Amino acid sequence: MAEKKNTSYPKEKINILFLENISEAAVKQFSTSGYSNIKRWSAAMSEEELIKEIKNVHILGIRSKTMITDKVLMAAEKLQAIGCFCIGVNQVNLDAATKSGIAVFNAPYSNTRSVAELVIGSSIILVRKILDKNKAAHEGKWMKDAKGSHELRGKTMGIVGYGNIGSQVSVLAESLGMKVVFYDVETKLPLGNASDSNHLKDLLQQSDVVTLHVPELPGTKNLINKSNLKYFKKGAVLINYARGEVVDLKALKNSLENGDLGGAAIDVFPWEPEKNGDAFSTPLQGVSNVLLTPHIGGSTQEAQNNIGMDVSAKLFNYLEKGISTGSHTIPALALPPQEGAHRILHIHQNVPGVMSQINSTLSKNKVNILGQYLKTNEEIGYVVLDIDKGISKNALELLKKVKHTIKVRILY
Secondary structure (H helix, E strand, O other): OOOOOOOOOOHHHOOEEEOOOOOHHHHHHHHOOOOOOEEEOOOOOOHHHHHHHOOOOOEEEEOOOOOEOHHHHHHOOOOOEEEEOOOOOOOEOHHHHHHOOOEEEOOOOOOHHHHHHHHHHHHHHHHOOHHHHHHHHHOOOOOOOOOOOOOOOOOEEEEEOOOHHHHHHHHHHHHOOOEEEEEOOOOOOOOOOOEEOOOHHHHHHHOOEEEEOOOOOHHHOOOEOHHHHOOOOOOOEEEEOOOHHHEOHHHHHHHHHOOOOOEEEEOOOOOOOOOOOOOOOOOOOOOOOEEEOOOOOOOOHHHHHHHHHHHHHHHHHHHHHOOOOOOOOOOOOOOOOOOOEEEEEEEEEOOOOHHHHHHHHHHHOOOOEEEEEEEEOOOEEEEEEEEEHHHOOOHHHHHHOOOOEEEEEEOO
């Protein structure tokens, strides 16, 4: 069966807005498919700016700085989907997006390798005391000294959070001859010779390098704090490329200055500037053997290209085919095209009786259903209907009148 590529709506009337210098790969997916009304913006937008801009936008692409609030979503009269061209979706009010029937996609795996490689690179820099020697060399001082400088081989890498990034760090660390232990709140299958630690305290006590790869949740706020910093091995180093709220930076500074910890690499912070060039401050500035980077863990050309292709493909498939796989808000449906039919997408509140209303309404009006697919989550239901072309002219208007309807659109 030939795959359908045409839609029932004029592509030049679909408004696409990409913010925050989203990769060219994302733009190409749409422009080569006939979507010409694509607006690009180099920076994030404030809530006020976005409310003014979003009224007629159908597809929105953002990275991590643009905050999608309930007020923004209320102003988005035509918005079908949001693409978060990054790992997380915490910048989007998912509850409001779900209730509005707006699909939200992201790229949870696309920059995994970039972050994992930087963890290994930072580990080497820290255990070799490269930062202090680099600073001295720039100041015209010669510090050829092996004191306090070590190899990674034979050391223990402690990984807190053994998900997509943590597990890849595990593989890379072991390939360098490190022993790997990990701690995760969920049961995870170890890769290679890695071993599971039952308690965070146990991991901290035996690790020479501790790297964090956990989400930002109430339970992970200040996960590394004054109380458990005392469990770290003397001279161990800490790496945080996870979320800014995970480490108590003031407590970390004290441990570093007291000589309890040997160094730290921090890429994420509780507060971060909105754009390049803005002033930035952290308690760790000026502390010896501390590597500070501006949230660049996943900022490689390869990662950005992969993210661009991944998220744009999800947006494209939802827009053109109704495929919602990977969405955080719309129940996941992936379905083949139906020849000789109009396809209608119906999003409704997940309450009893809606499907019965849909079927009875169409049946009473002699609308023949050739195919029907339904998936629900706690808030909403997503149904895809393939309707006989010959008798489906009024099906869209009929479905709009079904009680508890949120959104309806003809796909083709």
